Amino acid sequence: MAxxxxxxxxxxxxxxxxxxxxxxxxxxxxxxxxxTEKEGSLDAVPEGYEVVESRTGLxxxxxxQ
Numbered sequence: 471m472a473x474x475x476x477x478x479x480x481x482x483x484x485x486x487x488x489x490x491x492x493x494x495x496x497x498x499x500x501x502x503x504x505x506t507e508k509e510g511s512l513d514a515v516p517e518g519y520e521v522v523e524s525r526t527g528l529x530x531x532x533x534x535q
Contacts, residue, residue: 472511475503477527485521485531486510501531 473485483503488510490498501516515521519531 471513472507473514475521475529477523477529479527481505481527483529484508485512485515487512487516503529 474482475485476482483505484507485501486504486508487499487501490500492498501512501519515531518534520534521529522532523529
């Protein structure tokens with residue numbers, strides 16, 4: 471079951487992650503929200519992150535303090 475977030479406007483988003491290779495050879499994980507469930511959906515918010523809502527209503531991941 472993928473992690474979903476419903477914003478203040480009532481829109482539902484699904485959390486996804488993808489891994490990219492940088493020019494230096496290191497791997498970087500990118501997290502994003504989409505309205506539909508696609509390949510790479512996550513079951514939970516990664517440890518050390520929290521979901522916050524931007525002014526426009528889009529959910530974003532922010533490092534927890």
